[in-house]
Amino acid sequence: MLGFSRFILAGFLVLATWCVPAAPVHADTSRYAAFVVDQTTGVVMHSRRSDASRYPASLTKMMTLYMLFDALESGEIGLQDQIRVSANAANAVPSRLGLEAGDTITVETAIRALVIKSANDVAIAVGERLGGGESRFATLMTERAGELGLTQTVFRNASGLPDRRQTTTARDMARLGIALHRDFPQYFHYFDEESFTYNGRTYRNHNSLVGRVEGVDGLKTGYIRASGFNVVVSAERGDHRIVAVVMGGPSAAARDAHAEELLEAAFDTLEQREDTRLFAALSSPRVSPMRQQELIAMDVAALHLAEPTEMGSSQPAPPVRIVLADEDEMNQPRLSDMNTEVEHPSLLRGAWSVQVGAYNSADQARDQLDRVTTFSLALNEAQPAARSVDINGSRLWRARFESLTEDEARQACEDLSARREACFAVAPGR
Template sequence: MFWMRALLPLTLAISLFTPAAQADRARYAAFVVDQNTGTVLHSRRSQAERHPASLTKMMTLYMLFEALETGEIGLHDTIRVSAHAASQPPSHLALNAGDRISVEDAIGALVVKSANDVAVAVGERLGGGETRFAEIMTLRAEELGLTQTRFRNASGLPDRRQVTSARDMARLAIALQRDFPQYFHYFDMPRFRYNGITYRNHNSLVGRVDGVDGLKTGYIRASGFNIVVSAERDDHRLVTVVMGGPSAAARDAHAEELLNAAFSALEHRQDSRLFATLETPRINPVRQQMLIARDVASLGLVAPVEMGSASDAPPVQIELRTPDETTHLREDEPRLSLAESGNWAIQVGAYLDALAAEDRIEDVRPLAGELAAAQGMARSVDIGDRRLWRARFEGLSHEAARQACATLTTAGEDCNLIAPGR
């Protein structure tokens, strides 16, 4: 079948890993969309609230490109650096108060070096002050359809009120290429040279992965490692967003996996109706998986200090399994007592893989209010020489289970009522 062939590349890629740990699920989100058609190829917590870190600078650049387009500023004009801009922590160009930087150099510094001092200087020049500029950024983002995004600064440095979602960041990436194709080539710069120093692009996929021509990376403690990638192969341009990676290496590897699997799925697709539109994402043909962290200790990486990052960013570390509402539990393991909440359950699918069962639980839970407090379980059962994982919601009263199944069935989802003890 088509969808099984589409899953093969990603499945093979995963088999090459020896997982050292799982990513921090509280921060993880991913989204892949075909820019030309709006076809969603992968969606994982894509509308959950996340911190953008230096993905913020994509919006700063959008505002700068817009000012260039309207003639408010020119590529060869210079921007003065204030004391406030010069005081920003790394990543920066170490500019001093009173320095001036050309607009074109500012673009390179934002894209490649992700310089916080330059971002603030741009914001002050265009908005009359960074706070006011952030307000304008937010209003413009709303006009572009970024409904979950609020900006509080121009750089992405930590602010708990500065939030977005993976889907919003994909929308912004699409807007940048659609509205300013004449400036989009800046995102494909492998390096940037300023004052005799050459800086390499933080986006390691640029120039290395087939078709990748941008866009941006970001990191702060609250966000984990983020990336937005644009890539074009044949007639398809894909935008891929990964947020909450445990390391830059794991983030980049996962983004590359998703890109390759999505392009492969598009090559083999037989009917575009199998996919959902950008507005109504469904379960997709790309294998939905949790981000797998590579053991990066052997790579000799230094502590990350990049993009929207405080100067005291933590060292690279591998995080062990993070508690999650969905739990693996074998049939022969003792069950939790459900006396207080009820002994009924519903089953919404059976899969060859525990992660697929977990993903199904997460996809279905928002569709029925009765499932909000239910316990999601990926339970294994051996049938002959094959092990299946059953996606279930447990701890329900009979009425709640019956109503949840009725709601899901009306929505076109499979659901079976499971009596106590079964």
């Protein structure tokens, strides 16, 4: 039975270690970046140069749309309200809708022109309407981006036309894609439209994956010479929504093919993990502590976080009822310095921690803490703690090392990840 359990664990680890090529075969590697995240759980599935500074190009229009959706939701503007086109907007370089100075379009037409045609003249007109001027609107965009957690993004215009100061990262663009879906589900259907018609002319969506790849329902493409070909893609299958970002593609076709490859690999991995869990549940009468860690930790650790998870890499998962429970069931601690008296980690507010597992019993949590405590020098001054939590009526025990600095937490997770150990850096107060 022990051998069988090891076989199951090894199989799971193979599935958990999801690999894709570092870059598509014909990518311009100086501009390439990619990021894939399971929006449902907050788990990052692939990251390549995801924090490197890049030019967003027309991905910028995702933020323009976020601001427009926000204005719609607040009642500042309505879908049938008219937006007037200035001479400045009308003179924008392609891609354009071909508007003339003095023309007007409805807000709903503007949305479709931004999503499907990626019209620069429309983006400028929207910025001027909402911000009183495109420059001021770009400042408002940057401020809102910061509020959304896009910490490495600066906007200088509403369209994404070339500006060396307008920069972002693949990770930030994934965060923006998640925010659009999370905050404005009532408007997200516009990203799923394959075409729209204006003045008798029909325009096809620049995002070729919409309507072609299963589950894809958005979001946006972009290109300027300095950026290469960019795309943010959102796709939902079953219980999971994946957001994939590719930046710096050498062509639209290569970019789209690589984005599709990343999506398929992500969904295949999730499906295999589910199959492995089901097989293990049917075949094994008792789940070993090691397997318990692998199966539960990733699911539990990300459920409640409004801060990034897994080395600070993602956005929040959907709301779930979580109540911290008392710790009196934790008798006979295994480590002399284990903290079993603190009822709530908020008493340690200001300190970082790392979570190395989640289990059905306190004993299993303590076993895991004992097992990995020597795996990283960053844990030398940490305080091990097994803490109970009720999640939708089920009691689990989190295995955490507390009282760490941010640098220590991230170093500990780097060390443990190198040994194929689950580890999540947890921000203060989480």
